[in-house]
Amino acid sequence: MTERPAPGRRATAVLVAVLLLAAAAVAASAFLRSGGPGPDGPEAGFARDMSAHHAQAVRMSFIVRDRTRDERVRLLAYDIANTQSQQIGMMTAWLDEWDAPKADPGGSMRWMGHGAHGGGAGGASGARMPGMATEAQIGELQKADGRDAETRYLSLMIEHHRGGVEMARAVLARTGHDRVERLARTMVDGQEAEIRLMEGMLRERGAR
Amino acid sequence: MSKGARNRNSNSKARPNALTERQTPWGVIAFYGSIGVLAIVAITYAFILSRPEPAGASIKDLVQKDDLGRDHTSGTVKYDGAPPMGGDHDPMWQNCDARVYEQPLRNENAVHSLEHGAVWITYRPGLDAAQLSALKAKVSATGYTFLSPYPSQKDPITLTAWGSQVGVQSASDTRIDAFLRTFVKGPQTPEPGAACDGAKDAP
Numbered sequence: 001m002t003e004r005p006a007p008g009r010r011a012t013a014v015l016v017a018v019l020l021l022a023a024a025a026v027a028a029s030a031f032l033r034s035g036g037p038g039p040d041g042p043e044a045g046f047a048r049d050m051s052a053h054h055a056q057a058v059r060m061s062f063i064v065r066d067r068t069r070d071e072r073v074r075l076l077a078y079d080i081a082n083t084q085s086q087q088i089g090m091m092t093a094w095l096d097e098w099d100a101p102k103a104d105p106g107g108s109m110r111w112m113g114h115g116a117h118g119g120g121a122g123g124a125s126g127a128r129m130p131g132m133a134t135e136a137q138i139g140e141l142q143k144a145d146g147r148d149a150e151t152r153y154l155s156l157m158i159e160h161h162r163g164g165v166e167m168a169r170a171v172l173a174r175t176g177h178d179r180v181e182r183l184a185r186t187m188v189d190g191q192e193a194e195i196r197l198m199e200g201m202l203r204e205r206g207a208r
Numbered sequence: 209m210s211k212g213a214r215n216r217n218s219n220s221k222a223r224p225n226a227l228t229e230r231q232t233p234w235g236v237i238a239f240y241g242s243i244g245v246l247a248i249v250a251i252t253y254a255f256i257l258s259r260p261e262p263a264g265a266s267i268k269d270l271v272q273k274d275d276l277g278r279d280h281t282s283g284t285v286k287y288d289g290a291p292p293m294g295g296d297h298d299p300m301w302q303n304c305d306a307r308v309y310e311q312p313l314r315n316e317n318a319v320h321s322l323e324h325g326a327v328w329i330t331y332r333p334g335l336d337a338a339q340l341s342a343l344k345a346k347v348s349a350t351g352y353t354f355l356s357p358y359p360s361q362k363d364p365i366t367l368t369a370w371g372s373q374v375g376v377q378s379a380s381d382t383r384i385d386a387f388l389r390t391f392v393k394g395p396q397t398p399e400p401g402a403a404c405d406g407a408k409d410a411p
Binding site for chain 1: 244247250251257305325327349352385388390392404406
């Protein structure tokens with residue numbers, strides 16, 4: 001017989017293939033959507049809060065660079081400002097990838113179980129993040145000069161780093177997500193080392 | 209389709225010859241037809257799923273505007289809308305790190321904060337004290353937001369992000385949280401990663 005493959009059968013094969021492809025596309029897109037940590041999970045909460053926490057460190061570091069000529073303090077501030085800005089970018093990219101909001105109007109720190117009690121600056125509905133400087137302390141840093149600015153910055157930043165380490169440890173206790181664990185661990189190690197460095201710098205200045 | 213049916217039927221001795229058959233092959237039509245319909249449904253579903261929903265699509269009465277200017281100018285800018293949703297702006301952004309302002313702000317500075325991904329919450333002066341304190345608490349707890357009175361606005365409370373705006377009557381409207389979750393550093397941000405501090409601190 002010189003018969004070509006039956007057109008009906010070919011049409012069926014094409015249709016079945018299209019159907020399978022479509023099903024695969026649906027499954028793949030559903031999988032991609034549900035792949036990341038949830039928008040209210042500890043990973044997303046950590047990424048949001050640590051971004052705000054880091055932003056204040058960046059701000060204080062820029063201020064002290066304008067207020068002192070001491071090369072070691074200026075270099076430390078340069079390092080902190082750059083590192084923490086970059087890390088904000090990393091955490092923001094996670095939130096994008098997870099389709100998670102960048103803001104939690106329910107208040108900060110809920111992922112650490114601090115949501116119930118209020119008491120943040122200005123009547124925040126969440127808890128205040130540990131180690132954050134007050135607006136008044138930042139205002140004083142902005143007015144200080146030289147040695148005074150250095151010791152204020154070092155003291156504020158030691159407290160800030162201690163709070164940061166506490167938050168990073170809190171997420172380590174709550175997540176198994178690879179990249180979150182890795183960044184949180186580097187924050188603990190890096191900031192603890194800088195705390196020791198800054199304590200030494202404070203002692204040199206006779207302030208502690 | 210009918211050709212396929214003929215071909216198949218011609219091989220079958222048990223059935224009458226399709227060429228002479230007058231009956232419409234409903235079974236075959238239904239079979240291939242349903243596969244076709246299924247495929248179309250599946251493809252449409254996959255297409256809808258693969259297309260991201262526009263930001264804020266679920267927020268009722270959301271107003272959106274595009275083609276907004278982004279140039280820096282230290283002069284006065286004439287904006288559409290009160291408050292404006294974007295456009296050319298002052299080089300100095302208004303600090304927007306969870307900041308409560310008691311006085312009206314200069315549009316040109318506030319618009320620059322919108323460009324940085326902030327949400328600007330404004331209220332008509334005379335807003336009920338309990339509502340105002342609820343707004344203040346919310347803004348103080350949420351980074352990349354700022355609050356100020358805006359005397360010429362239409363609604364009691366307005367939320368504005370770059371290119372998006374919604375007016376609400378009350379501080380307990382659920383669209384406030386929805387708007388913040390969608391637009392704080394949201395996908396509309398023309399300059400992602402930009403700061404909300406370090407610039408203009410007073411109204």
